[in-house]
Each structure stands twice: as structure tokens, then as C-alpha cells.
Amino acid sequence: MSARRTATASVALQHAPGGPFCLETVELGPLAADEILVRTAGVGVCHTDWTAAAGTVPLPTPFVLGHEGAGTVTAVGAQVSTLAVGDQVVLSFDACRSCPQCTAGHPAYCVLSAALNYTGTRPDGTTTISLKGRPVHGSWFGQSSFATHAVASVRNAVKVPPGPDGLPLDILGPLGCGLLTGAGTVFRVLRPSPGQSIVVFGLGTVGLSAVMAAAVAGCDPLVGVDPNPVRRHLAEALGCTHTLDPAASEDIGWSLAEITGLGADFTVDTVGSGTVVRQALEALRTPGSCATLGLQSLENDITIDQGHLLMGRTLTGVIEGDAEPRVLIPHLIELWHQGRFPFDRLVERFPFQRVEDAVDAARSGKVVKPVLVFD
Ligand SMILES: [Zn+2]
Ligand SMILES: [Zn+2]
Known part of the structure; x- marks a missing residue:
């Protein structure tokens, strides 16, 4: 898609805290200048997702969760120069990249962390997702990747470095959180x-x-x-x-x-x-x-x-x-290649349609790291 056009995506949307995940087709974009569109290969289910889904984090409704996404870039905003269509990326938490904490190498403690990760909108108040013309709250950890496609930005997308074959892109998302x-x-x-x-x-x-x-x-x-x-x-x-x-x-x-x-x-x-x-x-x-x-x-x-x-x-x-995701995620991938960080042993894949089962498996402790995967 062109950055100026909208795209559609299937998302796991929640109309109310504690409510079920509803698979809905929504519109994404147009992309802001620093944003990218990612076709999701897989997304992990994290503790913060299911506690937020249950209402412990106050979120405006309706909303889309998911913050351990990995996939392939399919469109880039007008000013994106560090990523290109076809790049494989891991999506991590968002940070402004210019405050004193960010420039000192501590983006997890960004002064804009709450605004960028938990409000459901871009900093200017607009949403990346809409349903029949109405805003849907996304931008959860700068991605909302319980979705076939997610809008992220150059700030929180980490390019997967080239390496030996066999890297399973669909399970890389949990490296982001x-x-x-x-x-x-x-x-x-x-x-x-x-x-x-x-x-x-x-x-x-x-x-x-x-x-x-x-x-x-x-x-x-x-x-x-x-x-x-x-x-x-x-x-x-x-x-x-x-x-x-x-x-x-x-x-x-x-x-x-x-x-x-x-x-x-x-x-x-x-x-x-x-x-x-x-x-x-x-x-x-x-x-x-x-x-x-x-x-x-x-x-x-x-x-x-x-x-x-x-x-x-x-x-x-x-x-x-x-962590600085841009440094640590490539390092963990390198350790995985060396057989020294075998995180794939924690993962069990679930088809996206079984999002409820995946969340239940995480909540009950039956599976250490459920990952939703896409066709
Ligand atoms: Zn910052
Ligand atoms: Zn998390």
C-alpha cells in the first residue's frame, strides 16, 4: 500500500474491559511521516496484555492490544529512511528518542512513555485504527499487534539482522518485551x-x-x-x-x-x-x-x-x-543462533483465531509464552 492510502486488517478488538476479543475488519492509516505498516507474522501474549484486557490498566474503548509483534514492513511513511518495504522487524515498546532518558540510552524510562504506550492514540490524539469511520484505540506499546497488520514507527521497530537460515520470524515478537x-x-x-x-x-x-x-x-x-x-x-x-x-x-x-x-x-x-x-x-x-x-x-x-x-x-x-531494544534484540538473536538463548523452548504457537485460548493458556500458566501466528 502507499503510505497515503488506508489498508484493512483483521484485529482482535475489545469493546469493553473484561469483554471477549472480537475479530473485526478495521481500517489502518494513512501513515504519519515516521510510521510503518507491518504485516504481522506472529505476536506474543504478554502478562500486561491480559491484565490490561481484564481492566487493570484504564484504556479508552474500543481498543486493540498486543505488543510483542514481529513481521514484515509493507509500507513506510514519507520520512522513513532507516526501514524499507520487505524488511523484517521486531516491534518493541515506544519511546520518544529525544528526551534526556532516551538520549542517555534508557528509552524504557522515556518521559513520554505513558503517552506513547498506554493512551490508545498518537501523541496528537488521532488513532491509527478506525472501524466504519469511528476511532479505535490502538498504539498500545506503539503497535497494537493483535492484528494481521499493525502501524508502528521507526522509533520502536527493530530490524532483524541478516543471519544464518532458520530464524523463525513468527516467534521473534516476545524479544520486544x-x-x-x-x-x-x-x-x-x-x-x-x-x-x-x-x-x-x-x-x-x-x-x-x-x-x-x-x-x-x-x-x-x-x-x-x-x-x-x-x-x-x-x-x-x-x-x-x-x-x-x-x-x-x-x-x-x-x-x-x-x-x-x-x-x-x-x-x-x-x-x-x-x-x-x-x-x-x-x-x-x-x-x-x-x-x-x-x-x-x-x-x-x-x-x-x-x-x-x-x-x-x-x-x-x-x-x-x-534495555535499548536496538542493541539488545539483535544481541539476543545472535545468542539464539549460537544456541545460547533458546527462547523457542518457551513458545507455543496458536492460530490468530484462537486468541481467547492463547490468553487463557497464558493466564492459567499452561503455556509459558503463547504466540499468535498468521497464515
Ligand atoms: Zn524519551
Ligand atoms: Zn509485555
């Missing part, structure tokens, strides 16, 4: 050295990507904690030297101390409950650092022991792994 979050937290925030210890609480997509990154970094011991035996088994295959079932352990702190001795150098909380954040803090040696990533709700008061923190320990919150 869930996988980026876990891996970025290890590589960018905690930065362990070989032989340092780490404990990862919660072995979903984010936790397992932290485990894979910690294995790449040479962490030992590398401990995973999760009540789900299938996930503990997978974590062991992905690099955990030890796994623990918190439900079976009378005192998780004692069990961890038996493995880590004086405590862990690093811990990662991907759950976000008060209990798990406290466990992750208490498992640290001194000094030691805990990164908390789990999103429970926009406000989440928890109590921690400040006296424990005083002994040189750190608790830090992290969004999107504090």
Missing part, C-alpha cells in the same frame, strides 16, 4: 560476573529469560524458584544449577542459604507480591542486589525490612530490562 525484560535485567542492570550467584523467583517468560541470560553470564549457582514442576524442569534445561518449589520448602530462606552459602549476589523477583519481594531481599548476601520486575497493579504497597537493606543491599525496580 518479555524476553527483553528478563535478559536486560541481568545484562544491563545486575551485570553479574562469572561465578557469582543469582536466584530467580518466578519462572515465566521473564524469569526464564533471566535464567538464560544468567547462564550466558556464567552465574553459578543459578537457582530458579517456582511452584510449577514443568517450569522448574524447563529452567534446569535452560541453565539452572538448582531449582526449588516454594510450596514444598518449609523455610525457603534456609533452603537457599544451603545452596548460596552467605546468600546470593543477585536476586530477581518476577512475581511482585510482598512475600516474594521479601524472600528475594532476604536471600541476598551483603552486599547484594535485588531487581523487582513483577507487576501486580499500578499501586502495590509492600513492607520490607529497612534494617536488612542497610547492610549494603540494594532493591531496584526495572521496566523492560532498562
